[in-house]
Amino acid sequence: MPRDDIWVTMKVWWERLEHDALQEARELWLIRHYGVSNFTAPLLEEAMNASGGKGIINNQFEVSPFLANRKLVDATQRLGVTVTTYMRLSEGRAHNDSTIRAIAEKHHATPAQVAFAWLLTRDIMVITTSTNPEHQQSNWEAQKLKLDATDIAKLDALDEERCNANPSFAPKW
Numbered sequence: 001m002p003r004d005d006i007w008v009t010m011k012v013w014w015e016r017l018e019h020d021a022l023q024e025a026r027e028l029w030l031i032r033h034y035g036v037s038n039f040t041a042p043l044l045e046e047a048m049n050a051s052g053g054k055g056i057i058n059n060q061f062e063v064s065p066f067l068a069n070r071k072l073v074d075a076t077q078r079l080g081v082t083v084t085t086y087m088r089l090s091e092g093r094a095h096n097d098s099t100i101r102a103i104a105e106k107h108h109a110t111p112a113q114v115a116f117a118w119l120l121t122r123d124i125m126v127i128t129t130s131t132n133p134e135h136q137q138s139n140w141e142a143q144k145l146k147l148d149a150t151d152i153a154k155l156d157a158l159d160e161e162r163c164n165a166n167p168s169f170a171p172k173w
């Protein structure tokens, strides 16, 4: 695989980040791009208006069939910032959901692939983690899965607007 096809994402813990530091890191060619994670829409706007903020290209936060996070996805994309999601399987819940399983069976796919494909229909990038080569291959192939309008409507209806990731230092969602 050519180097340009590989995207390495690293995180800097928020308490360690000095104001403007990311822009400086890009100017020094230590990184190619920078973004933020778990920023609400007001926080993202504030960051984009701060020095170096125009360089923010991505906001990474939780989106899954059980947390569509529509307001934040729309606000982020409207600001010209791309969205990456984590926890698309909602800590394993997607594997056993009867709606997701039925859609997966219809397409000869897995529930994990269905959750992946649904996020792609919303122009959301998906970050996954797997120690299992079969799962890694399956995640890669999920890009080819095409959901129809009925599948998408059923998946949209699963939204419960509830975060899994909500540590004590999380913003007020």
Ligand SMILES: NC(=O)c1ccc[n+]([C@@H]2O[C@H](COP(=O)([O-])OP(=O)(O)OC[C@H]3O[C@@H](n4cnc5c(N)ncnc54)[C@H](OP(=O)(O)O)[C@@H]3O)[C@@H](O)[C@H]2O)c1
Residues within 6 Å of the ligand: 037, 038, 060, 061, 085, 086, 087, 088, 089, 090, 110, 112, 113, 127, 128, 129, 130, 131, 132, 134, 135, 136, 138, 139, 165
């Ligand atoms: N910014 C943040 O606040 C934040 C929060 C959480 C996570 N993250 C990041 O997001 C990345 C992804 O983490 P995640 O928790 O969202 O990953 P995920 O892919 O949603 O879930 C990982 C779990 O799902 C299993 N899995 C993965 N692909 C599968 C497949 N195709 N079929 C069946 N099981 C599958 C894995 O088990 P196997 O190993 O057995 O495949 C693993 O137990 C990580 O780099 C993490 O650091 C960021």
